Amino acid sequence: xxxxxxxxxxxxxxxxxxxxxxxxxxxxxxxxxxxxxxxxxxxxxxxxxxxxxxxxxxxxxxxxxxxxxxxxxxxxxxxxxxxxxxxxxxxxxxxxxxxxxxxxxxxxxxxxxxxxxxxxxxxxxxxxxxxxxxxxxxx
Numbered sequence: 001x002x003x004x005x006x007x008x009x010x011x012x013x014x015x016x017x018x019x020x021x022x023x024x025x026x027x028x029x030x031x032x033x034x035x036x037x038x039x040x041x042x043x044x045x046x047x048x049x050x051x052x053x054x055x056x057x058x059x060x061x062x063x064x065x066x067x068x069x070x071x072x073x074x075x076x077x078x079x080x081x082x083x084x085x086x087x088x089x090x091x092x093x094x095x096x097x098x099x100x101x102x103x104x105x106x107x108x109x110x111x112x113x114x115x116x117x118x119x120x121x122x123x124x125x126x127x128x129x130x131x132x133x134x135x136x137x138x139x
Contacts, residue, residue: 001021001111004021005020005071006018006019006020006079007019007021007024007111009114009115009118011080011115011118011121012119012121013118014043016118017118020073021111024111024114025109028117028118029045029091029109029113029114030077030078030079030109030112030117031078031079031080031107031109032077032078032080032082032084032087032106032107032108032109033075033076033077033078033106033107033110033113034061034064034074034075034076034077034078034087034091034104034105034106035073035074035075035104035105035106036053036057036072036073036074036075036076036091036101036103036104037072037073037101037102037103037104037105038050038053038072038073038101039099039100039101039102040071040072042075046071046100048099048129049098049100050074052098053098053100053101054066054074054075054093055096055127056094056098056128057074057076057090060086060094060122061076061078061082061083061086061090061092061137062079062081063079064076064077064078064079064082065077076093076107079100080106084106088108091104091106098138117132132136
């Protein structure tokens with residue numbers, strides 16, 4: 001990324017996009033990335049605390065989507081209409097008021113995340129096979 005002035009992303013054998021790193025991030029990025037590290041000390045209440053935390057994040061960071069969840073870590077995609085100030089304000093409040101939030105990190109969309117969004121898209125044959133049979137036969 002640092003050595004290139006132009007980047008081309010191919011996914012499933014097709015050229016998907018071409019441009020500078022900043023251009024690709026701006027055009028195909030999906031907002032901000034938020035990682036929340038959780039304390040796993042209290043095993044008895046862990047599930048309830050995580051459920052409450054997820055509800056609080058959804059309520060305060062509108063339209064954020066959880067993209068990955070493992071024991072001890074939550075990853076969110078936060079849309080661009082939420083400001084940096086709002087993200088940090090909400091997360092500082094949650095960190096101070098919650099016994100499960102150990103730490104968090106917010107960042108801009110990375111080039112890797114842009115590439116992975118293309119790689120996760122279904123191929124043409126996968127999209128057609130997921131259509132109802134009557135629609136496929138009418139084509």
